[in-house]
Amino acid sequence: MAAAMGAPVSGGRAAAAVWQEVGERVFRRRYRSFDLNVGAVLGDDEVLLIDTRSWRAEAQELLADLRALTALPCRQVVNTHAHFDHCFGNVVFRPAAFWGHRRCAGNLREHGERQRRNVIGWYPDAAADLAALELVPPDRLVDERATVEVGGRRVELSHLGRGHTDNDLVAIVPDAGVTFAGDLIEEGAPPSFGDAWPLEWAVTLERLLDRATPAVVPGHGDVAGRELIAAQAGEQRAMAALCAQVLAGRQTVEEALRRAPYPAETARMALERARVTSMPIDSTGPRP
């Protein structure tokens, strides 16, 4: 989800609210709220959790669901990026170690309060929960790659470049053939560009395609395969080309919107983010 795009839609599409084994002892659970996927990787003596949901009540429900899946302790958590629906529930899983990209931690420290205010505005029913929430940034920081040992198995964490955000982390479980792609891939809805890097996202997805396993769990929506990454890389390539044309003055915004592979609102955000992210770093100023 993209914090800067306006309120993400909670609920909506049908969601299977049970753990689904997508690879050997690797599970995902799809929540109706935000159509969000979380992951659980079971090792011999511990379980690794991938993403923690949006606020305390949601995270506590997740913790209870995790306890129903396994009695193994959860000592390690991965945050795929700094958006609230993936990491605001961290506090409930303390004293676990939290893996995340270095900029995910920096973003939560510098802009977490602004994100909290936005989310409270979008979801007033959760305002009291959110207002009292301690935001817990990752403390196991990843720049490009890290290997997490989970009770005798390996989980590979990679930052493959900027895309949905500047801090997207992909978690691959090689022995199970499962890739948790975070919001670099979105199933059933257009990608979220609110904090995105539209000129670079396609290249990042091509790197992901080089590494991805047969089963791909997106940050939201149904489990997919490598073909969804290939399709979305193609769309992102087309969108990046349109962004470049508009930035160079060779095409109007209206022409680009007509040709875009996404709905107008999504494409308009992509064009705007391409403009902002292509400016020199000290002239972008604070974003609203």
Ligand SMILES: [Zn+2]
């Ligand atoms: Zn997101």
